Amino acid sequence: xxxxxxxxxxxxxxxxxxxxxxxxxxxxxxxxPLVDVQYEGTLAETGEVFDTTRMDNTVFSFELGKxxxxxxxxxxVKTMKVGEVAxxxxxxxxxxxxxxxxxxxxxxxxxxxxxxxxxCKPRKGSSVTSVSEERARLEELKKQRELAAAAKEEEKKRRxxxxxxxxxxxxxxxxxxxxxxxxxxxxx
Numbered sequence: 001x002x003x004x005x006x007x008x009x010x011x012x013x014x015x016x017x018x019x020x021x022x023x024x025x026x027x028x029x030x031x032x033p034l035v036d037v038q039y040e041g042t043l044a045e046t047g048e049v050f051d052t053t054r055m056d057n058t059v060f061s062f063e064l065g066k067x068x069x070x071x072x073x074x075x076x077v078k079t080m081k082v083g084e085v086a087x088x089x090x091x092x093x094x095x096x097x098x099x100x101x102x103x104x105x106x107x108x109x110x111x112x113x114x115x116x117x118x119x120c121k122p123r124k125g126s127s128v129t130s131v132s133e134e135r136a137r138l139e140e141l142k143k144q145r146e147l148a149a150a151a152k153e154e155e156k157k158r159r160x161x162x163x164x165x166x167x168x169x170x171x172x173x174x175x176x177x178x179x180x181x182x183x184x185x186x187x188x
Contacts, residue, residue, distance in 0.1 A: 021081035032120040044110035
């Protein structure tokens, strides 16, 4: 199970699955952007642990797509499923770069994280059902608007046809009156 996947396409973020999740496990999505992870971060060069949630058995929570974590995590965690454990190797440009690292991480360091995706949840104030219900409601409104627009277009078409038929009747009456007028005049 040591197949490595180059997630960034340039070797900057490489993921190796250490433990697969169950096939039907949830994964982060637009409906489930809040994630809980447990992790241990080490320096690739020395193997020294610089950060971990495992010591006190806590979880780290963040919302994907908000830029609150390093780019490598944004890329890699999106590809994970709940219960999966992966080794994520991050080149400096996908971690902290050459500057701005936390004090215990040397500038330009390649980092290795062992990450377990513990949970993924909807944003606060919404639930999976309310998010999907809202999508369904918006879809229904869209359909109703489309039906209303089609009905309006159909009504407009009927009015135009009725106007055209009325104009044709008036034209026919005028034509027949013209014909009658000429005929009566000649008879006298």
